[in-house]
Amino acid sequence: MIKRQLLATVSCLALTGAASAADMRAPVPVKAPPPAVVTQIWAGPYIGINGGAVWHRLQTDTTVIDLAGPFDSARISTTGGTFGGQVGYNWQSQNFVYGLEADMNWVGGKGSDSHIANNGIGFPVVHTTKLSWLATVRARGGVVFGPNLLFVTGGLAVGGVKNAWTFPPPTTCPANPGCELPDHDTKVGWTAGGGFERFIASNLTVKAEALYVDLRRTVTDLSGRYTSRFKNTAVIGRLGLNLKW
Secondary structure (H helix, E strand, O other): OHHHHHHHHHHHHHHHHHHHHHHOOOOOOOOOOOOOOOOOOOOEEEEEEEEEEEEEEEEEEEEEOOOOOEEEEEEEEEEEEEEEEEEEEEEEEOOEEEEEEEEEEEEEEEEEEEEEOOOOOOOEEEEEEEEEEEEEEEEEEEEEEOOEEEEEEEEEEEEEEEEEEEOOOOOOOOOOOOOEEEEEEEEEEEEEEEEEEEEEEOOEEEEEEEEEEEEEEEEEOOOOOEEEEEEEEEEEEEEEEEEEO
């Protein structure tokens, strides 16, 4: 009897477990969330305006062919404003934006320096400088986070520069009539910098950027006796507004 009761109990338990296992539902597969979609809001052309401040510096060194060592040198720093416009085009790949931008700006920065030539001979000399306009053509590349773009930029810079190294009257200089080494020309150099841009409307952005500009040229007078190396550099900080379409 006892064996029969144990056998019946075990059989009932086995049948109950099998029925419970049959009632268990198969687990429902959980799908991975779809990848975040990055809106292609930066791609396309744009045009805008900008304005800011310029810190302009002239470094000039003059040598005379029949004198040992440098004849004279000067360092002139000026500050001024800048205003202009830009046009560009962006491409976007997920969170990365790259493109081209060209700008043209008026620049107000001029200065002068008068001193005795630092070769010890005692000639008075005058240095003058003026950066009147600046244009750049640059590549841009950056990273998008939300409506913001953090970018770096660099490329070609062209500027309208007027530099001069002169002996003021009544000093005479037979080897160089007029006693002047002018550097009034369009200079070509390079620029690099970076900035931040943000959408404030569906097709309108504001930006803040800083650029370093390097323009330089060597000038020799008609007699071939005097040679001046003019190096114009500028640090530009500006704000801009772009309209995209």
